[in-house]
Amino acid sequence: MPVADTISLVEADPDLGELLEPAQLERARRDALARVLRLSPGEWDAGAALEADSHHRGFLIVDGLLSRTVEVLGRRCCELLGHGDVMRPWRWDDEGSHVRAEIGWTALEPTRLAVLDHAFVEHHLAVALAIAHHQRVDDRLLLTLWHLAERWGRVHTDGIVVPLPLGHQRLADLVGAQRQSVTSALGGLTRDGSISRRDDGNWVLHGNPPADLRHHRLVAALS
Secondary structure (H helix, E strand, O other): OOEEEEEEHHHHOHHHHOOOOHHHHHHHHHHOEEEEEEEOOEEEOHHHHOOOOOOOOOEEEEEEEEEEEEEEOOEEEEEEEOOOOEEOOOOOOOOOOOOOOEEEEEEEEEEEEEEOOHHHHHHHHHHHOOOOOOOOHHHHHHHHHHHHHHHHOEEEOOEEEEOOOOOHHHHHHHHOOOHHHHHHHHHHHHHOOOEEEOOOOOEEEOOOOOHHHOOOHHHHHHO
16 A cells, blocks of 8 residues: 655755755755655556545656556557656546557556645745746746646647646746736747647747756657
8 A cells, every 4th residue: 555755856856956056955855845655566556546636747756666558459568667757647648649548557666656746836846946046037937837848748739738727826926926027928928939828728838948947858858
């Protein structure tokens, strides 16, 4: 049975602290906390990890090793995931595919997963992004959205979709600006083609990420 505790995200994945000054890094170690699931070796029912009152965005593998078996139309393939991998292990995601897959998960060794839920999103973005030194609100917003995309972005034909509940007020809280300034900055970023918003409310990023983030994992995965 999984057992829950907590962990600092910058301890779980040091890449999250790369852009932080020493004082910010210390604050992140203290404040950027996520719940942890400890898995014993054996089959894992990922669907049972969902909680009705939580906004689950997936898991970060802190340590350990998981195998994912995918079966589509009678054919099976297996993938190994380990430290630093981010995953959304729900049995099925209807978006973007008309072929139903059966997915099975197995912990090959004792494994810890950091729960990336709504509380994590707020803490992680508030302290793990070193954006305070950027004076322009549009720069801070673009850094925030691209950093989110690095963790949760989905590649679509029209750009990188950020599937998170990010209204103007929440973005204002995250980047430390007034909502009116954020609304104005989002309008400018939309007009110059850097971002757009889909009918479902998700933001879409276009073009290349800011230079500050070009060493991050999303860029490596897309190159």
